[in-house]
Amino acid sequence: MKNVHLMRIILIVFASTLIGCASSEYVPKGSKKIATFEGTFSGTRYNGRCQIDIFELADGTQRFEGNFVGEEMVTVFIRGTIIGNQATGEFEAPADGSLSGTRAADGNQIKGSYQLTTPDTDKGTWQATQK
Secondary structure (H helix, E strand, O other): OHHHHHHHHHHHHHHHHHHHHHHHHHOOOOOEEEEEEEEEEEEOOOEEEEEEEEEEOOOOOEEEEEEEEEOOOOEEEEEEEEEOOEEEEEEOOOOEEEEEEEEOOOOOEEEEEEEEEEOOOEEEEEEEEEO
C-alpha cells in the first residue's frame, strides 16, 4: 500500500512539473503581473502553503496562476479568473477540483474555499496576503 501511495506522489510531482511548464499559455504575453499573494490552506486531508500571482490582460480582465504545496511537498497548480473581488479557479491535471475566494475591500487579502476531487478528495479553506 505504501508503494502505491509513493507512486501516486511521484506521478503527481512529475505531471505537475509538466503542467507548470505549459501553464504560462494561460496568461498571454504582454500581460502585467499586478499582485502576488502568499498564504496557507487547510483541508480535511491536506494542509500546506499557497501562492497566487494575479495578472491584468491587455483587455483589462484579470487571471491568476498559482499553486498549493502540501506538507508532503506535492505541488498542485491552480488557475482562474478574478471579476471584481471574486476569484474562481480550477486545479490543473493531474488534480481536479475547484476553488473560490473573495478579495478583501482593501485588496490585501484573499480568503476562500476549495474542493479537490482527484487524485484524492479533500475540501477546506485557504487564505493569502498580498506580498
